[in-house]
Amino acid sequence: MSDLRTWLEWVEALGQLQRVAAPVDWDEELGAITYLVASRENAPALLFENVCGHPGWRVLSNLIGSSLDRLALTLGLPPGLRPLECIAASRERVRRRLPPVEVAWAEAPLAARVWQGAEVDLTALPAPKFWPRDGGRYVGSGTVLITRHPETGTLNLGTYRQMLHGPREVGVYISPGKDGLQHLQAAWRRGEALPAVAVYGLDPLLLVVGSQSFGAHTSEYDVAGGIRGEPVAVVRGPVTGLPIPATAEIAVEGFLDPDALRREGPLGEFTGYYGRPAGAAPVLRVEALYCREQPILTAAMAAEYPICEQALFIALARAARLWDDLERLGVPGIRGVYAHPAAAAGFAMVVVSLEQRYAGHAAQVLALAAQAPSTAYYTKWIIAVDEDVDPSDLNQVLWALSVRCHPTRDIDLLRRTWSTPLDPSQNDEADRPYGAKVLINACRDLRPPGHTAPRALLREQTYRRVAARWGELGFVGAPPRPPALDPGEAPLPAETKFAAGVE
Numbered sequence: 001m002s003d004l005r006t007w008l009e010w011v012e013a014l015g016q017l018q019r020v021a022a023p024v025d026w027d028e029e030l031g032a033i034t035y036l037v038a039s040r041e042n043a044p045a046l047l048f049e050n051v052c053g054h055p056g057w058r059v060l061s062n063l064i065g066s067s068l069d070r071l072a073l074t075l076g077l078p079p080g081l082r083p084l085e086c087i088a089a090s091r092e093r094v095r096r097r098l099p100p101v102e103v104a105w106a107e108a109p110l111a112a113r114v115w116q117g118a119e120v121d122l123t124a125l126p127a128p129k130f131w132p133r134d135g136g137r138y139v140g141s142g143t144v145l146i147t148r149h150p151e152t153g154t155l156n157l158g159t160y161r162q163m164l165h166g167p168r169e170v171g172v173y174i175s176p177g178k179d180g181l182q183h184l185q186a187a188w189r190r191g192e193a194l195p196a197v198a199v200y201g202l203d204p205l206l207l208v209v210g211s212q213s214f215g216a217h218t219s220e221y222d223v224a225g226g227i228r229g230e231p232v233a234v235v236r237g238p239v240t241g242l243p244i245p246a247t248a249e250i251a252v253e254g255f256l257d258p259d260a261l262r263r264e265g266p267l268g269e270f271t272g273y274y275g276r277p278a279g280a281a282p283v284l285r286v287e288a289l290y291c292r293e294q295p296i297l298t299a300a301m302a303a304e305y306p307i308c309e310q311a312l313f314i315a316l317a318r319a320a321r322l323w324d325d326l327e328r329l330g331v332p333g334i335r336g337v338y339a340h341p342a343a344a345a346g347f348a349m350v351v352v353s354l355e356q357r358y359a360g361h362a363a364q365v366l367a368l369a370a371q372a373p374s375t376a377y378y379t380k381w382i383i384a385v386d387e388d389v390d391p392s393d394l395n396q397v398l399w400a401l402s403v404r405c406h407p408t409r410d411i412d413l414l415r416r417t418w419s420t421p422l423d424p425s426q427n428d429e430a431d432r433p434y435g436a437k438v439l440i441n442a443c444r445d446l447r448p449p450g451h452t453a454p455r456a457l458l459r460e461q462t463y464r465r466v467a468a469r470w471g472e473l474g475f476v477g478a479p480p481r482p483p484a485l486d487p488g489e490a491p492l493p494a495e496t497k498f499a500a501g502v503e
């Protein structure tokens with residue numbers, strides 16, 4: 001059975017786990033340490049082993065963070081992949097489905113410790129208060145909420161933040177349209193409470209799938225099983241009957257009672273702002289608490305990249321989905337898609353690399369990428385580059401923007417598009433949910449005579465010769481791979497109109 005502990009062993013073996021044995025306060029200090037460490041790209045995961053006032057409990061933060069290797073491990077892929085390789089490999093895995101398998105309660109590591117009814121005290125958990133203006137302690141941040149639609153029976157795992165109200169009460173914020181809220185509204189329309197399980201210490205794969213939308217009729221358990229190629233082991237919750245990950249570190253069972261609402265938030269978010277102001281949110285009434293020995297609470301800090309827990313995995317997932325969307329539409333020549341995690345956790349910018357095959361090809365790709373289901377929400381910057389530009393390499397993208405894009409000719413704007421009030425760049429209340437999109441064509445101009453200046457590239461033969469002698473020359477590791485090479489078959493034009501400055 002895969003679990004967080006096996007994942008931590010892999011991560012430690014990669015040298016990417018830092019244990020913090022010194023005492024640390026849950027009140028802003030744990031958040032501050034995570035912020036400072038994670039502000040460097042590829043920073044290690046942090047295991048806090050001594051949270052003040054919470055002996056016996058541990059907290060893991062910066063789980064995946066900005067580490068591509070830790071994301072690859074989470075998806076069952078080998079470390080050492082480049083971003084586009086990781087995206088290409090995950091596209092195939094995300095399409096597979098494998099339903100969970102049920103194991104007996106006695107076999108579930110989660111069942112090691114059990115509290116029921118009045119014995120439950122969630123204030124014993126080392127829930128962090130990340131930011132000075134957070135509305136409270138967040139027991140659920142690296143979490144999933146498991147619910148079943150009362151009419152369709154579909155099971156959903158969704159990552160929705162959860163704020164501690166008291167020993168047995170947790171506030172759950174679910175934004176409009178999300179599957180969890182649809183389950184809740186369906187139950188409340190019937191005058192019924194919605195049974196729910198919240199997992200507070202989990203295999204990072206469940207966090208990755210719980211933070212994405214797979215449609216109202218797909219269970220994220222099936223997606224997680226498909227990605228790893230191994231079904232998720234679950235136990236049937238004694239209180240709700242819902243399937244709970246058997247190897248979870250910490251989980252609770254309870255009910256979201258009709259119209260039980262309490263003030264929740266705010267919380268520092270992926271935009272680097274406190275997004276939604278404090279407001280009424282549903283309350284989970286907890287009936288049972290389960291955990292493993294020496295349990296680990298998974299804490300997902302939200303902030304600007306590279307600190308933001310979700311930025312890298314959401315960015316790569318968006319890129320993979322846009323790539324799928326474009327291929328499904330039959331658009332030829334797509335060589336790579338990337339969403340930059342630094343652009344508001346991958347939400348604000350996408351870059352598509354294509355081999356231009358006809359006049360207007362780049363403009364077509366830009367228009368579709370701007371409004372595809374995978375990227376229409378929020379995205380402000382949509383950039384098309386040629387096949388010799390790696391869309392995941394910001395240096396190369398900036399180069400293309402600088403030498404192939406002419407602003408008066410190559411930039412278009414879409415207004416009043418789908419976005420979110422969480423975007424802090426809009427102040428006017430009525431305008432807040434609307435976004436705008438800039439479509440930037442940073443591809444070579446194909447119109448004749450075009451730019452005849454040849455691009456300065458290494459000759460392919462020379463590159464191969466040097467690459468073969470890389471070690472002999474005293475360099476360690478593999479030689480870098482240039483984005484393009486000059487095949488050197490045709491003689492290079494000695495002089496061109498453009499190069500001679502005669503326009």
Ligand SMILES: Cc1cc2nc3c(=O)[nH]c(=O)nc-3n(C[C@H](O)[C@H](O)[C@H](O)COP(=O)(O)O)c2cc1C
Nearest residue numbers: 158159160161173174175178179211212213300310
């Ligand atoms: C760390 C983290 C925290 C999140 N917090 C919330 C939240 O509080 N409320 C919310 O609606 N979505 C939140 N999201 C986004 C949802 O997880 C995402 O929209 C997902 O698609 C929801 O699942 P669903 O599509 O099954 O409803 C969060 C995502 C992450 C990674």
